[in-house]
Amino acid sequence: MDRSRRRVAGLLLLPALLVVAVVAAAPIGLLFRVALYPPGPVAPLTGGPELDSFAGLLSAPYPSVALRTLRLSLLTTVLVTLLGFPVALFLSRSRGLSRRIQTLLIVSPLLMSVVVRAYGWMLILGRQGFVGETLAALSLPRAGLLHTETAVLLALTESFLPFMILALAASLDRIDPDLLAAARGLGASSARTFLAVVVPLTLPGFLAGASFVLVGSLSAYAIPALLGGAAARTFVMEIYELVTISFDWPTAAAASIVLLLFASALLGGAALLSRRRSARTFGT
Amino acid sequence: MPRIALGAAAAVAYAVLLLAPLAVIVYSVSPGAALEIPPSGASLRWYAGLADQPRLISGLFTSLLLGAVATGAALVTGIPAALALTRGSLPGREAFLAVLLSPLSLPGLVLGLGVLTSAAVLANATGIQTAGTLLPLVAAHLLITIPWVVRSVAASLESTDPALEDQARSLGAGPFATLFLVTLPSARAGIVAGALSAFVISFGNFALSLLLASGRTVTLPVAIYEAVDRYQDPTVAAVSTLTIAAAVAAAVLTDRISGPLKTRDSSSGSGRQADPPALEPNR
Numbered sequence: 001m002d003r004s005r006r007r008v009a010g011l012l013l014l015p016a017l018l019v020v021a022v023v024a025a026a027p028i029g030l031l032f033r034v035a036l037y038p039p040g041p042v043a044p045l046t047g048g049p050e051l052d053s054f055a056g057l058l059s060a061p062y063p064s065v066a067l068r069t070l071r072l073s074l075l076t077t078v079l080v081t082l083l084g085f086p087v088a089l090f091l092s093r094s095r096g097l098s099r100r101i102q103t104l105l106i107v108s109p110l111l112m113s114v115v116v117r118a119y120g121w122m123l124i125l126g127r128q129g130f131v132g133e134t135l136a137a138l139s140l141p142r143a144g145l146l147h148t149e150t151a152v153l154l155a156l157t158e159s160f161l162p163f164m165i166l167a168l169a170a171s172l173d174r175i176d177p178d179l180l181a182a183a184r185g186l187g188a189s190s191a192r193t194f195l196a197v198v199v200p201l202t203l204p205g206f207l208a209g210a211s212f213v214l215v216g217s218l219s220a221y222a223i224p225a226l227l228g229g230a231a232a233r234t235f236v237m238e239i240y241e242l243v244t245i246s247f248d249w250p251t252a253a254a255a256s257i258v259l260l261l262f263a264s265a266l267l268g269g270a271a272l273l274s275r276r277r278s279a280r281t282f283g284t
Numbered sequence: 285m286p287r288i289a290l291g292a293a294a295a296v297a298y299a300v301l302l303l304a305p306l307a308v309i310v311y312s313v314s315p316g317a318a319l320e321i322p323p324s325g326a327s328l329r330w331y332a333g334l335a336d337q338p339r340l341i342s343g344l345f346t347s348l349l350l351g352a353v354a355t356g357a358a359l360v361t362g363i364p365a366a367l368a369l370t371r372g373s374l375p376g377r378e379a380f381l382a383v384l385l386s387p388l389s390l391p392g393l394v395l396g397l398g399v400l401t402s403a404a405v406l407a408n409a410t411g412i413q414t415a416g417t418l419l420p421l422v423a424a425h426l427l428i429t430i431p432w433v434v435r436s437v438a439a440s441l442e443s444t445d446p447a448l449e450d451q452a453r454s455l456g457a458g459p460f461a462t463l464f465l466v467t468l469p470s471a472r473a474g475i476v477a478g479a480l481s482a483f484v485i486s487f488g489n490f491a492l493s494l495l496l497a498s499g500r501t502v503t504l505p506v507a508i509y510e511a512v513d514r515y516q517d518p519t520v521a522a523v524s525t526l527t528i529a530a531a532v533a534a535a536v537l538t539d540r541i542s543g544p545l546k547t548r549d550s551s552s553g554s555g556r557q558a559d560p561p562a563l564e565p566n567r
Contacts, residue, residue, distance in 0.1 A: 006373065012368035015346065109531075112488060113505040253401070
């Protein structure tokens with residue numbers, strides 16, 4: 001009975017696993033192979049295997065672009081955490097209709113295409129946009145933020161804020177109210193209860209949210225391309241241009257592999273840290 | 285922390301989240317092509333003008349079709365997977381779940397490049413041309429919609445009582461009758477919510493579609509991207525506003541179906557690639 005049940009379960013799982021194998025695992029494997037061809041504009045995809053395409057990533061412009069991408073992602077994560085934590089606290093203390101409306105406000109943007117939201121920021125930040133026109137209407141010198149790193153940072157922060165709020169609120173919701181009562185009963189002030197009990201218990205949510213935001217903003221394309229453009233080139237923008245403009249597929253594949261490995265390391269590291277932390281807290 | 289300070293911080297954050305969609309909506313009803321502060325009136329002419337934008341219209345239909353096909357396929361593959369994960373007493377359930385959810389944390393553009401390369405290799409090796417068809421897009425969108433169906437349906441199945449199915453069986457119902465008359469109906473909310481999320485995710489996806497869309501297969505987000513990159517015209521804002529309205533409607537609908545959207549449902553931690561809470565080992 002149990003064995004046939006397992007066999008059926010395996011069969012039921014198979015189609016979905018096949019999709020992952022054919023549409024994710026195989027293509028990524030193929031990118032590994034493509035990365036081993038000799039790189040260059042309009043690369044013919046013959047010869048090799050060699051590691052020249054990876055070596056090429058060490059020369060300009062890739063290191064500085066990678067650094068900028070990393071800086072933008074880290075800043076986004078910091079901003080999203082600072083802005084998201086009070087919101088998550090407020091949300092987790094809200095009940096009823098207020099909570100439903102807040103959840104709607106947080107979730108709705110996630111259902112909108114990132115292109116549409118980036119377009120909204122273009123309309124706001126452009127010299128001919130809301131900011132520029134308002135300045136002009138007030139007879140102030142016209143200015144805009146479009147095509148700057150600041151614009152990219154602003155839009156990235158907005159687009160990842162909902163994820164961080166949800167991740168932190170999930171942790172906050174799990175805190176046992178008795179724990180807070182106990183802390184207070186033992187004489188801890190509310191500030192001390194907050195710092196010594198609430199903040200540490202949101203660490204799993206923070207780690208999961210932060211790793212997701214970091215990886216997500218490293219991988220973002222629409223926002224940096226539309227709001228930064230040439231002024232804030234990111235790693236993924238380079239990959240796109242390698243494919244569509246210089247047809248240097250080996251270098252594009254190598255850059256993709258580097259990004260994938262880096263992202264996996266980040267996610268894996270955060271998961272490990274989170275597990276070790278909860279093992280220490282709960283002794284399981 | 286005092287509640288007022290928290291409320292003020294939350295109000296600022298919610299305002300920031302509303303800003304970009306609001307800007308699009310306001311611009312879409314602008315009377316002229318230029319943005320005016322203060323606005324001199326309102327007009328729906330750009331909505332009417334959508335009819336003269338074949339690329340946006342074709343993008344809209346491509347995205348609707350793609351979303352429908354991907355969602356259908358995600359239900360067909362995702363519901364059985366969710367059944368196996370919740371009812372199958374499989375060893376290594378967590379690992380299987382992690383594999384199924386992993387595509388959500390892959391960079392979309394990189395995945396698109398991989399699928400594009402695979403399609404080229406397939407064409408070289410077998411002569412089967414998929415370039416210019418919807419197939420690579422469907423495959424790619426299926427990959428990222430399955431996780432939403434699996435999570436939503438599995439969470440729903442976890443919250444229903446398997447004893448009900450045992451009773452149906454002991455009353456003489458066959459396995460298929462039990463599945464279609466007891467198990468699936470009891471997970472209806474999860475199935476509907478999963479289908480809705482899958483469609484919305486496919487409809488709005490950009491990074492994954494960018495390298496795979498060309499000519500007739502250009503999706504709406506890609507068409508919008510190309511348009512805003514080249515010119516500024518409220519027609520793009522008009523079609524964008526329609527998608528904003530659809531997103532809000534989808535959020536309200538999900539809220540209705542699954543009760544107040546619980547924050548824990550959306551992430552036991554990581555926003556997207558987390559386990560559904562229901563599938564987590566009891567701590």
